[in-house]
Amino acid sequence: MGSVATAVLTALLVIVVVISVKSYSKKLTSGCCGDGDVPKLRKVDKNPDHYSYHVVLEIEGMTCQNCAKRVENALNAIDGVWAEVDLKQKRAKVRQKEQIPVEKLCAAVEKAGYHPKI
Secondary structure, three states: OHHHHHHHHHHHHHHHHHHHHHHHHHHHHHOOOOOOOOOOOOOOOOOHHHOOEEEEEEEEOOOOHHHHHHHHHHHHOOOOEEEEEEOOOOEEEEEEOOOOOHHHHHHHHHHOOOEEEO
């Protein structure tokens, strides 16, 4: 009976190792978000002089470059906004041509699945 238990435990261990290796491999190829590379929205107007208002948001929940791109894309989709995200500092520098309520900026970040703080 001891050999049957050993065989079952060995099989379970092999299954756990295979799943772990597949998960790790996926993270290496597509980031922790598992969706593959996220395309970055391109802002046409990158002249800082055209943006009179600025705010810095702290963003919780970002773990990889794909997360940073998602936050940046969510903010840059707002008309008159140019956002740049710093993953290491977990911050988004948000430039605005016209003053936009911070609640609107935060709502865009939350809709993307992250947690903003002012």
